[in-house]
Amino acid sequence: MSDTPENPSAASAVDERRLEPVAGDWRRVSPKYLRYDLVSTAIWTVILTFAVTLPWLLSGQRIWGLLLIPVAVFITLVLVLAFTPRRVRAIGYQLRDDDLVLRKGILFHRTVAVPYGRMQLVDVTRGPIERALGLSQLKLVTAAAASNVLIPGLAEADADALRDHLVELAETRRAGL
Amino acid sequence: MPDGELADDEWHRLHPATPLLRGGLLLIAVGGFLFAQFRERLLDFVIGIADGRGQRGGGPGRDGDPLDWLIRSGYVPLALGALVLLVLVVILLFWLSWRMHTYRVTAELVEVRSGVLFRTHRKARLDRIQGVDIARPVLARLLGAAKFEVQVAGDDANVKLDYLRSRDADELRLEILRLASGVQAAKRASAGGSAGGAGGGGAAGIPGAPATASARLSGFVDDRVQEFLAPELDPNAAPPQSVVEMSAKRLVGSTIASDATLWLLLLIAGSIVTVALSGEFWILFTAVPLVLGFGSYQVRKVIKFLRYTIASTEHGIRVGYGVLATANETIPPGRIHSISVNQSLIWRPFGWWHIRINRAARSGHGGNGNQQQQQNAIVLPVGSRDDALRVLHLLLPGHDADELLPVLASGFGRDRGAGDFTTSPRRAAVLRWFSWRRNGFGYLSDAVLLRRGAIWRELVIVPFARVQSVAASQGPLTRALRLGVVDVHTVQGPISARLGALDVRDAEALFAHVAASVVTAAAGDTTHRWGVAAAAGAPPLVIDRAGAGAGAVSQEGAPASAASAADEPDSADKRVRGEPEERA
Numbered sequence: 001m002s003d004t005p006e007n008p009s010a011a012s013a014v015d016e017r018r019l020e021p022v023a024g025d026w027r028r029v030s031p032k033y034l035r036y037d038l039v040s041t042a043i044w045t046v047i048l049t050f051a052v053t054l055p056w057l058l059s060g061q062r063i064w065g066l067l068l069i070p071v072a073v074f075i076t077l078v079l080v081l082a083f084t085p086r087r088v089r090a091i092g093y094q095l096r097d098d099d100l101v102l103r104k105g106i107l108f109h110r111t112v113a114v115p116y117g118r119m120q121l122v123d124v125t126r127g128p129i130e131r132a133l134g135l136s137q138l139k140l141v142t143a144a145a146a147s148n149v150l151i152p153g154l155a156e157a158d159a160d161a162l163r164d165h166l167v168e169l170a171e172t173r174r175a176g177l
Numbered sequence: 178m179p180d181g182e183l184a185d186d187e188w189h190r191l192h193p194a195t196p197l198l199r200g201g202l203l204l205i206a207v208g209g210f211l212f213a214q215f216r217e218r219l220l221d222f223v224i225g226i227a228d229g230r231g232q233r234g235g236g237p238g239r240d241g242d243p244l245d246w247l248i249r250s251g252y253v254p255l256a257l258g259a260l261v262l263l264v265l266v267v268i269l270l271f272w273l274s275w276r277m278h279t280y281r282v283t284a285e286l287v288e289v290r291s292g293v294l295f296r297t298h299r300k301a302r303l304d305r306i307q308g309v310d311i312a313r314p315v316l317a318r319l320l321g322a323a324k325f326e327v328q329v330a331g332d333d334a335n336v337k338l339d340y341l342r343s344r345d346a347d348e349l350r351l352e353i354l355r356l357a358s359g360v361q362a363a364k365r366a367s368a369g370g371s372a373g374g375a376g377g378g379g380a381a382g383i384p385g386a387p388a389t390a391s392a393r394l395s396g397f398v399d400d401r402v403q404e405f406l407a408p409e410l411d412p413n414a415a416p417p418q419s420v421v422e423m424s425a426k427r428l429v430g431s432t433i434a435s436d437a438t439l440w441l442l443l444l445i446a447g448s449i450v451t452v453a454l455s456g457e458f459w460i461l462f463t464a465v466p467l468v469l470g471f472g473s474y475q476v477r478k479v480i481k482f483l484r485y486t487i488a489s490t491e492h493g494i495r496v497g498y499g500v501l502a503t504a505n506e507t508i509p510p511g512r513i514h515s516i517s518v519n520q521s522l523i524w525r526p527f528g529w530w531h532i533r534i535n536r537a538a539r540s541g542h543g544g545n546g547n548q549q550q551q552q553n554a555i556v557l558p559v560g561s562r563d564d565a566l567r568v569l570h571l572l573l574p575g576h577d578a579d580e581l582l583p584v585l586a587s588g589f590g591r592d593r594g595a596g597d598f599t600t601s602p603r604r605a606a607v608l609r610w611f612s613w614r615r616n617g618f619g620y621l622s623d624a625v626l627l628r629r630g631a632i633w634r635e636l637v638i639v640p641f642a643r644v645q646s647v648a649a650s651q652g653p654l655t656r657a658l659r660l661g662v663v664d665v666h667t668v669q670g671p672i673s674a675r676l677g678a679l680d681v682r683d684a685e686a687l688f689a690h691v692a693a694s695v696v697t698a699a700a701g702d703t704t705h706r707w708g709v710a711a712a713a714g715a716p717p718l719v720i721d722r723a724g725a726g727a728g729a730v731s732q733e734g735a736p737a738s739a740a741s742a743a744d745e746p747d748s749a750d751k752r753v754r755g756e757p758e759e760r761a
Contacts, residue, residue, distance in 0.1 A: 019651040019661040019681050021688040098696035109656075112648035113692040117699050143330070143537065144645035144666035146673075175699035176305075177330055177514075177537050177643070177668065 021111050022101050026092025032133045033153025034088045039129055041084055045077040093151055098173070100140065100166070102149050114149055117175035118142045122163045126156070138162060143177050183345060184282035184352035188290075191278055192322040192340040196271035199339065204267060218244055280338050282349070284356055287327050289336055301329045301336045303357035304705045307512045307538035308493075309350045312504035313343065321401055325349065328538035330668070335538060343404060350507060354492035357509065358708025421557065421564050423485040427529065431559035432475050434523045441471055482558045489571045492707075496556060506553075511704020512536060514643040514667040515674055516556075516572055518565055518589070519635040530565035530589070532557035534572070535670030554671050562589065573624065573638070584621060588628050588636035591615045598628055599687075604658055605678035618663075618676055618687055623698060625665060625691055627676045639665050639674045641691070641698035649688040651681075663687045 052073050056066040086106055094101045096113075103111040123139040130136065136159035140149040154162065183189060192198075197205075247256055270293065278291040288300045308328040317323060322340035329335055341349065432438075448464050451457075485498045490507065497505035514535040524530070533554045557568045566582050573581065587598065591614055600617030601609060609616050612631035619626040625644075627637040648664040655661060655677070661684030665674035679687065703709065 017656050017659045017681060019649055019656075019684060021649045021685040099692060101692075105650075108650070108652050110648055110650040111688070112646055113688070114646040115692075115696050115699055117696075118645050142645040142666070143668050145669050146664065146666045147646040147648075149646070173700070175642075175702060176705045177307075 019109055019111070022094065022103070022113070024094060026094060026103065029088065029091050029151070029153035030135060030155045030158070032135060032155075034085055036129055036133050036135055036153060037084050037088055038081065041077070041081050045074065045081065048077065049074045088153070091152065095165075100149070102151060112147065112149055114140055114142060114147060115173070115175070116166065116169040117173035119166060119170040122166050122170075124159050124163050136160070140166070183349045184356060186281060186283045188279040188281045191275065191280070191338060192320075192342050193275070194320045194322055195278070195340045196275050198317055198320065198322060200271075208264075215244070282353055282356065287336055287353060289338065299336055301327055301334075303353065304359070305329055306353070306357045306509065307536060308506055308508045309353060310504065310506045311346045311350060312502070313499075314502045318343070318405065318501075318503070319401060321397070321404065327353065328536075330537035351492070354507060354509060355708070357706075358492060359706035360708035420486060420488040421560060421567055423482060423558070425483060427527075427559055427561075428479055428482055428485075430527070431524065431529050432479050434527070436521050436523065437471065437475070439523065441468065478558075482555075485558060487556065487568055487571065489574075494556075494571055508536070509704070510574055510707045511640075511642065511702065512538075513572055513640070514670065515640075515665075515672045516569065516638040517635055517672040518569065518585075518638075519630075519633060520589075521634075522632045524559075525634075528562050529559050530557070530562060531555070531559055532565060532568055532572075533671055535667050535672045537668045562586075565589075569638070573621070573640070575623070576621070581621070584619065584626070585636070585638075588619065588626050588638075589634070598626070599679075599683050601660075601678045602680045605660055605680075607658060608655075608660070608678045613678065616676070616678055618679070618683075620690070625674075625687075625694075627665070627674055629676060637672060637674045639667055641694040642702040642704070643667055644691065644695045644698075647688055647691045647695065649684055661685070663691075665691060 049070050053067075053070040056063065056070070059066060083106070090104060090106045090109075092103050098117075099113045099115040101111060101113045103109070119140050120143055121141045123141065124136050125139070126136050134156050135152075136154050136156050137150060137152040138154055138159050139151075140147070142149075151162075247253055273293050274291070277293050277296075278289075280287070280289045282288075284303075286300045286302055288298065290296065290298045306327055307330055310324075310326040310328060312324040312326070313322075314324070317340055321343045323343045323346040325338040325341045325346045327336040327338075338349075444467070445464060448460055452460050480500055482498050483500050484503070485496075487494065487496050489495075493507050493509035493512070495505060495507045497503065514537060516535075517533045518530055519533075520530050534556050535554065556572065557565060560568065566585055569585050570576070570578055570581060587593070593600070598617040598619040600615065601613045603613065605613040605616065609631075612629060615631055615634070616629050618628065621638075623642065624638050624640045627639070629635055629637075644665055644667060646666045648666065650662045650664070651660070658678075659681050660678050661681045662675065662677040663679065663684050667674060676687075
């Protein structure tokens with residue numbers, strides 16, 4: 001986390017250690033997704049911290065050493081929370097001529113390219129918080145379980161349009177297994 | 178049996194002995210057991226009378242015996258009647274299930290209907306076939322039957338025909354593969370002649386029904402004996418230069434000199450040390466079942482691969498194995514998703530290599546889940562360097578041997594070689610202590626080669642046409658070292674095509690090259706109708722919209738998939754024809 005450049009395209013120029021296999025303009029997820037991610041991370045922070053505090057609450061003698069675990073968990077999750085804006089900004093996807101490219105992650109970066117012809121199905125799902133914010137997430141499934149392509153935080157209409165577009169592309173380029 | 182009789186759009190039944198092989202044998206065994214018990218009692222009974230004690234004078238503790246009770250109360254005829262009725266009903270049910278279990282093969286589909294009360298109807302599209310598997314367990318072999326399985330992508334999606342007549346099975350496979358390959362009827366007729374000679378073998382003499390029952394019986398026995406003694410792979414079925422044979426000595430040697438043996442020895446040494454230190458001898462006994470299990474597994478593996486053959490046939494690679502229970506699989510072109518050639522340090526002095534593949538189909542034969550699946554992935558259990566190269570040449574068709582082999586051979590070694598491998602930089606030694614010099618990638622015209630490992634050497638080959646997606650990733654440590662990881666995703670299997678510790682720029686180049694090549698390779702791929710491409714020469718671009726996903730369709734009313742496949746050229750035509758109209 002030594003470098004925290006604001007702009008990813010500048011980052012590749014600054015830091016040549018960074019893996020940046022696909023250049024170009026990335027489509028970003030909806031700004032509302034940041035709110036969603038913050039809220040869900042915050043909820044998880046509360047739940048997990050409470051869960052690991054239980055042993056201390058239940059131990060009769062109030063062993064103070066047991067409190068170290070919830071404190072550590074809480075600090076970690078708050079750090080995760082603090083970096084959420086950057087993590088969300090790092091998510092990007094591109095619809096190239098023949099494949100879809102998705103990039104994610106800062107600390108653990110991953111870029112994956114899926115040819116349209118390899119898509120077996122496209123899933124659009126909405127959770128309760130996402131629905132309240134009008135967001136959807138889109139998942140591409142290929143014959144390989146490892147592909148794992150999940151685009152979160154798309155506006156509902158965008159997700160549906162993207163799904164239809166991808167299905168159409170997949171049909172014209174269908175390539176078996 | 179004349180060629181093409183099984184794939185004639187008509188419904189056919191399975192081998193008449195199917196009920197017997199599928200579970201009837203258990204019934205007979207139970208019956209035999211009961212009879213043996215009963216005979217003992219009968220003997221007791223008779224001897225008892227002779228002794229003048231009568232049945233009532235039986236030993237103590239026999240009063241609760243239902244048989245005694247039956248005899249005492251005079252219900253014997255009733256019980257016998259019920260037993261006979263039960264046996265008749267069971268036989269009737271078996272017979273019914275045999276009557277109701279039918280299959281047919283059309284130009285587009287293979288279909289199976291089965292079940293008496295709960296009917297199931299399964300169809301698989303021929304162009305989605307991943308392989309055809311014929312297995313002959315010992316008992317089935319004795320009766321001249323064979324298990325037949327059409328493999329389709331997905332779990333439990335295979336179409337099984339258990340059991341067929343042994344000879345029919347070979348013929349049906351040829352027929353199905355020919356239909357699946359898309360070779361049209363005209364070519365089929367000409368191919369039929371040669372195939373009849375190859376597959377049929379002894380079939381020629383059979384027609385003209387033998388007159389007497391005894392003659393038929395002796396004919397049956399002769400056939401069985403001939404089949405049993407015949408070589409696993411009919412010498413006519415494949416050109417001899419494409420066959421790799423197993424040497425028993427090497428197979429046994431390689432099994433003994435394996436990693437598994439090393440671990441076992443370590444375990445035994447460990448337990449001996451524990452015993453020596455603790456003085457508790459019982460610890461030794463905990464190792465006994467483990468050793469026995471390991472031993473029997475290895476022995477089974479050796480026996481299975483003792484008569485291993487691999488050959489290239491008109492319709493793909495044919496792998497056969499087994500001594501008493503035999504099995505063979507035919508994998509059409511383009512059904513191999515990745516190939517791994519590997520060698521452990523123990524094998525290196527002997528120059529032995531092992532080859533596995535990833536496939537989309539999971540074979541169910543023999544059950545035994547994971548272990549079975551792992552064995553099904555084995556294409557070459559052990560072979561010399563030349564054997565391995567020959568097998569790779571079979572698995573990668575469409576390459577000139579003189580060009581291909583040096584590239585692959587350099588994949589076996591450590592140097593750049595003919596493959597022009599791009600290897601990890603020196604700083605990768607932090608992560609790849611011994612293998613950084615070897616760890617690298619190269620290309621064939623239609624596949625990517627990943628070379629890795631120093632102690633366990635491995636060369637992974639992934640045809641571009643089979644790659645599902647490609648990913649590049651980097652964590653904090655690899656970032657600090659200016660390294661990257663590339664993952665080439667294929668269908669699930671024992672092989673993972675992942676190459677780590679590459680220079681960032683090299684990783685980016687590999688990612689870009691694979692991503693681009695996958696698209697062009699997939700567009701030009703015609704292996705789902707391999708015969709058409711072979712006949713036409715130039716591979717046409719085929720748009721196949723119908724079968725999304727696995728391709729196996731269950732339930733009634735599935736002709737829709739056949740229909741959509743049939744009208745596909747039409748819809749494509751319409752699109753082409755539609756354009757001028759719009760312009761006008």
